[in-house]
Amino acid sequence: MELDIIRDEEMDLLLEDVSSIYGYDFSQYSKASLKRRLNRICLVDKFASFAELRYRVISDKNYLQRFVEEITVNVTEMFRDPLFYKKLRNDILPKLGTYPFIRIWVAGCSTGEEAYSIAILLQEINLYHKALIYATDINPTVIEKASKGIFPLSVMKQYSENYIHADGQKDFSSYYTSMYDVVKFQEDLNSRILFSTHNLVSDTSFNEFQLILCRNVLIYFDKDLQNKVFNLFDNSLQTLGYLALGDKETIRFSSLEKRYKQSKGHKIYQKMT
């Protein structure tokens, strides 16, 4: 299936177009991953050449949304890395419970599975009523999906297993209603989640949080862009607040390293000063 019709110069050209015409700057994204995505989009949308793709992107404003959706990776799961959620449930969230009000930012939330997982945890430890979850993503299409809270039935078995491994005690299916091949999560679960678009590359800090999750987003950014985003998070985090990254991501190469304390065995970092 691997087709390889895109050369580096062409890719750079296209990214420049997208940046100057639409204001989406992908120039500091991982080239290896971008190239795969661009080849994929040519395959899926049946562009015979790179020139065709470029023409479509430049000339069709409505196509841009699809372009952004396809070149960013949206794969996500509920309770992905169960041990991470277990740590949140048993340690991090209860600590935040001592605040009068808990603000959480899920940056790069994709279709919302992560945000719903956090809402479930908060509900189960009786903190949801005083929490607010801001769930943001660059891609308007996934944000719209996320706000509906409708997911395929076929993935519920996996999510339910993850939930149990994350110390979930309830019957997972009590959180949703099945409708044919999809399920809808209970209305009250997203009652305290605010979904909106936010671009980590170009948008600024918009609030102060006690917990920021940004998981499996930074792997697509080069080191300089990562550092920029780390500074954005630093500016958006209260002292003693937590930053949670994906299982394979690290702040080790950033200027935050010295001021943040890592939870042993987890990619969770607490801001000390």
Add this chain to the structure above:
Amino acid sequence: MSRETKVVLIGGSAGSIPVLLQVLPDIRSDLHFSIIIILHRKSYPKSSLNQLFESITTLNVLEVEDKTELVNGTIYLVPADYHLLFEDDKSIALDASEKINYSRPSIDVTFESAARIFNSNVVALLLSGGSQDGVEGLKNIIQHGGKVFIQDPNTAEVDYMPKQALEQIPEVEQLAPEQMSHFINNLK
């Protein structure tokens, strides 16, 4: 372009861990290339495969993280639930996109990326397994001038994967597990 080996890629699925346990102890630690192991495995429970490998070899064993840089004489294990790609500067990128051949990591994805970046400086070895994954990648590596090998299907616990490779690449060379360490140690 020189023929010198820069990376050795070992892909495997069902039945490949015993082979690695047999082969890795005899690998020299002063290799002039890195070894990258792509195995199909479950993402939960978290496995300690890297500790297991560490305990049987004198080489450094690392589970790859974001932006890991390749060092010669080191064994890199692709983490469960991520694909591994190479950047133009030969550093590593992880990618959590769709499964390929029902697998993440997918052997094809890493093989194909390595072919593109390292061209003729790749050596790839496909071990035991019950999947199609890896075969396309082997073909890709051949197209880019790299060298490919499979585990002799007669020695494989699950011979489907190496047999698929043999069917589609009749000229592919076969290695029995007991030949593998000698072979790797002597790569140019």
